[in-house]
Amino acid sequence: MRALALVAVLMTPLSAALPAWWTALPKVPILASRFRQESDSAVFGKLAREGELLLARGGKLRVAYDSGLRVTSDGRHLVQYDPDTRTAQRVELARAVRDFPLLGLLLDPARINQLYRAESIGNDAVKLVPRESGLPGLKATGRKGLLRTLEWTDPTGAQQRLELLDPKTPASVAPGIFKPQVPAGTRWATPNG
Numbered sequence: 001m002r003a004l005a006l007v008a009v010l011m012t013p014l015s016a017a018l019p020a021w022w023t024a025l026p027k028v029p030i031l032a033s034r035f036r037q038e039s040d041s042a043v044f045g046k047l048a049r050e051g052e053l054l055l056a057r058g059g060k061l062r063v064a065y066d067s068g069l070r071v072t073s074d075g076r077h078l079v080q081y082d083p084d085t086r087t088a089q090r091v092e093l094a095r096a097v098r099d100f101p102l103l104g105l106l107l108d109p110a111r112i113n114q115l116y117r118a119e120s121i122g123n124d125a126v127k128l129v130p131r132e133s134g135l136p137g138l139k140a141t142g143r144k145g146l147l148r149t150l151e152w153t154d155p156t157g158a159q160q161r162l163e164l165l166d167p168k169t170p171a172s173v174a175p176g177i178f179k180p181q182v183p184a185g186t187r188w189a190t191p192n193g
Contacts, residue, residue, distance in 0.1 A: 019124045021142030026110040030173060031055045031146070033164035041158030053164065059093050059107045060178040072180040073107065079180035088182045089189040102136070102152065124148075 032054045039047045051065035061073040068083040078096040081088045097104035105112055112118070115135060116128035128138035136152040146167040152160050 021145045033167040036163045038161040074178050087187045
């Protein structure tokens with residue numbers, strides 16, 4: 001019986017092994033990168049935005065779009081600030097993750113295996129098959145040991161792509177960088193308490 005099990009393991013194609021960057025992803029304490037976010041939909045056409053992304057364990061996030069829009073999470077709340085309209089919105093992080101499951105993957109890569117089944121598709125790419133309804137299928141690629149791209153189709157049918165242009169793992173970040181910075185006089189679209 002053992003011999004049959006060994007033969008089965010030896011006959012498994014090597015391409016089925018998940019890439020090293022993928023298995024290391026849940027252990028990355030801090031990830032920083034410039035990014036490019038692209039969307040292609042029948043309604044809005046092709047849109048692209050760029051900015052800076054900083055992720056850390058514990059649900060911490062800082063996204064600064066070149067347009068000025070900022071999204072920050074301190075691990076408990078997610079705050080979006082739009083300087084063009086001088087408005088901000090604050091929601092509990094748990095609610096934001098329920099509404100946008102992909103946000104949860106970025107904020108807590110350790111949960112990926114609970115939500116998705118990963119399959120290697122070659123060339124450092126991984127196909128993520130949802131374990132529950134309501135989640136989009138994903139394709140992720142990595143390079144030089146770090147996540148590089150995420151691609152998916154959103155509920156409206158739009159093709160989405162997030163590309164990390166220069167991912168790196170800094171040793172530390174400045175204290176308070178994940179604290180939302182909202183100028184006095186900002187109009188809150190939702191209660192900020």
